[in-house]
Amino acid sequence: MQHSLSLAACTEKDTVHIREITTDKATRIRLLGMGIGKGTRLEVLRNRKGDVVLGSGNNRVSLSRSVSNGILVTPTEQAA
Structure with missing residues (x-):
């Protein structure tokens, strides 16, 4: 089973x-x-x-450090 980490702990070019x-409802x-x-x-x-600036397709989103700390992610295996 892969481990989870905070989105804030990810490095550039990571795919997750x-x-x-784990943020508030709003x-x-x-x-x-x-x-x-x-x-x-x-x-x-x-x-x-x-x-943290994220990309999903053609979309780009910037999240604050406090919000990205509340998002747990699993790294995606990259094809060699």
Whole structure:
């Protein structure tokens, strides 16, 4: 079984699947409105000290450090 880690702990170019969102209800609803929910596949485009920039298809989203700390993800195996 693969381990879960916080989205904030991921490095640039990581591809991950969301395993669990542990934020408050209002934030979960806002994330779902942006297409970010359990099972979503995301690519970490940039991980700076202040925020995390994510890509999903042609969409780009920037999340604050506090929100990205509440999102648990599982790294996706990259094809060689």
